Amino acid sequence: MARRGPALLLQLWCVVVLSLSMVLSRKADIILFGGDIITMEDGDLSRDQGKARPLEAVAIAGETIQAVGTLDEVFRHAGPKTQTVYLSQQTLMPGFIEPHTHPIWGARMLKQYTSIGLANFSSYEEIRSVMVNRINELAATPNSNGWGAFFGWDPELISDLPALNADVLDGFSDTIPIFVQGRTGHIAWANHAALRAANITKTTESPPGGKIEKDRDNNPTGKLLGSPAIEAVHNQMPPLEPHTFARGLEDQWRSYASAGFTTVTELYHQPDPGLDEVLRRSTDADDFPLRLALYKYVQAVRDVDCTDCADGDAGGIGEYSSRLWETGIKLIADGSPHSGTAAIREPYLYTPLTETLGFPDPPGYGILNLETRALFETVRRYHRQGKKVSIHAHGERANDQVLNVHEQVLSELPYQDNRHRIDHLGLITEEQIERAGKLNVTLSFFIDHLRFYAKVYKTNIFGDRVNRWTPLSLATKNNITWTIHQDIPASPGDPTPFANMKTAITRCTRDDPTTPYGPEYRVSIHEALKSYTVNAAWQLHLEDKVGSIQVGKKADLVVLSENPYRVDPFDLERIRIVETFVDGRRNKLARLKTVKGTDLHVLDSP
Incomplete structure (x- = not known):
């Protein structure tokens, strides 16, 4: 075998060179041009209010981005079968990634x-x-x-x-x-x-x-x-019929794609053999317009009581396909500010509204759902297996519990880039954010609460504590890779990433653009866009595949009616989603018109 080693290595090298030459010689399937291009890559100046940047076109070959650059550079990849698409002076950027939804x-x-x-x-x-x-x-x-x-x-x-x-x-x-x-x-x-x-x-x-x-x-x-x-x-209700569930899934895919998402993350997957088979078939469909990552919901269980989780993968989807896979584990450390069960340090206000909402009797400090030893042993178990763990934690007491557990786990086991997350983070403190940064724990904020509930929080639930709700700028200050999410359907309405970004930038409610809640915690449009692209890709261990427009990455893209860097933050919601692409395939949200007598196609607004 020792004598065959060099020959085998040479054969492998020849295969690599041949494959590379085939990729380089392949002609583009699609070339997109005639609009702004935002790559979300470091050094991309397209966000700088119209400053010149030689990014004029993007070429797609198969499922991947083949070229990004000037017209001359990109059109060198054109061939007789290349479809050339004019963007109609609209904006092309990486498809949005929703890090926490349902x-x-x-x-x-x-x-x-x-x-x-x-x-x-x-x-x-x-x-x-x-x-x-x-x-x-x-x-x-x-x-x-x-x-x-x-x-x-x-x-x-x-x-x-x-x-x-x-x-x-x-x-x-x-x-x-x-x-x-x-x-x-x-x-x-x-x-x-x-x-x-x-x-x-x-x-x-x-x-x-x-x-x-x-x-x-x-x-x-x-x-x-x-x-x-x-x-x-x-669970006592009549079971959902598979065909009814399939229709519900189709409605969800259409809703998220129409909002500009190309990857969404389900944070509460409960394995069910029958419904999971429907889910697999749904994502296998030729017109499935997304990627779907799953965090499987589990209860915190002491090791001594853990009879069916030796491998941590009892039930579930596993690594089904590039469009559907289980990426981590979900735990819920506390409850919700809307029911008085988020575990906080100072008591909730006691008002007629909190009585109507069903808050526990005052003084209310919320509820820690999980026994600390069970939480520690569960996180340690999945950490050892290399899995990502996402933990729902709103209140200060819940965040303390979660961070203490992560510190204890890392004191026993080495850091291995699991990219464990804490999600929601309503009243997380600056000291807790600093601790998260030192532990390499990533954060995903439920900022959208402010858009709907900031005034109610102030007058009926938290008082002035609402001003430090989801303090995004502190995560940036502590060099944490963070994201924002909407948690649909736990948040009112449909998926609307630009409304969520608007809240992150302005910290105002939907009805009052003049009153920011905690203006010192506002972030820029660039940080908000990163949270839905490169940062969200990183949280899912997908940074080498999606999240930015870069040669070799998957062609998961969104076309917007306007460049968000050139829109007033209060007007971000006027930006329309024109089209999305996943694996280089157009999802046909918009019309594609052919210019008569030419091979040129024009992407029209829907």
Whole structure:
């Protein structure tokens, strides 16, 4: 074998050289030109308000970017079959990457539940009418076994909603199970029929990481806090039909692609053999317009109790394809500011609204969902396996717990570039951000809360603490690679990256552009764009594949109606998504017109 080694090495070298020459000689499939090009690469000056930069065209060969440069440089790659596309003076940049959202959960919610959120309604009268009509439909259908399931209850934005409990929901029906989930997914209410279906009684213990609220006589009130308690009732609902789930997924893919995303990250994947097969088929489709990374939701489990996680991969998708793969593990350290369960240092305000929202009795400091030893052993287990761990943590106490665990894990095991994350980070402090930077823990901020809820937070929930909500500039100060996210459908509306970036830059609400909340924590448009491109790619270990326009990377691109560097931050939402490309394939969001008598194509606004 020793004598064959050099010959084998020579053969391999010849194969590499031949392959490289074939790539270099290959003609482009598509050349895009005639607009601004933002690469998001270091040194790209296209953001500098119109300063000259010799980036005039991009060539795509197969799934990858073949050339970036001047017209002369790029058109050298043109051949007789190359499709030349004029951008109509619009802007080409890397496709957006959503680092934390829930398209799978959204597909399930929108098909299993009736929406009662802000996107469709503005008063209790309207919502009550929808609920009554749905219950009447079920009552008129004999043996339907249906549930009155509703999603999006949001008293912060719809101010006349009443406080809920099992007795109130029994007013709609005391025989049909009724289940109402709050907008955030961290609180829900059930009527007595739904509680009976879940076999929840006065002797039922709250599950780890959740709380079944009970009255003074130990009877369940119908209020459920935290995912494990909510799932105890949700799982009794009739299962979602595969074909219905498939339609829900298609709706989600269209929504995210239309918002300019080419990669999205599901942060709450719960393996289900039947639904996972539907998911695989959906992403195998020729017209699937995205890449989908999954973080699998797990509970924190002590090693002594861990009977089915020796390899950390019991169930789930695994490395299915370049368009669908499991990238990490998700844990939930605390709850939500909307339900008074985010684990904070100073108590929540006690107001009529917090009573309506179902906050725990004052003084409320929120809830740590996870026992620290179990959290440590779970993070250590997955860290040792080289997996990424994302942990939901809003309040200061939750962030302390998570950072303490990471410090302990790293004191026992070496850093191995897992790129562990903390997500949401509502009231994270400067000292905690400094600790995260020293531990190489990356951060993803839920800044979009300010757009909808800053005023409510100030007057009813946190007071002046709202001003330091998601302090983005401190992450930059501490050299942390950070991102922002929208957490759809836990946030109202559809995916809208430019609205999220606008909030990061201005820290104003949607209704008041004159009042910034914590202006010292604002960031630039460049930092906001990085958070949705190169930074998000890095968090997913995809920086060598996507996130910027660079030769050799995948041709995952978005065409915008305007250059965001040249738009006033308050006007960012006017930018339209014209087209997206994934693996060099156009997703046909826009029209592509052929100039008569030429081989030139023009990309028209949709």
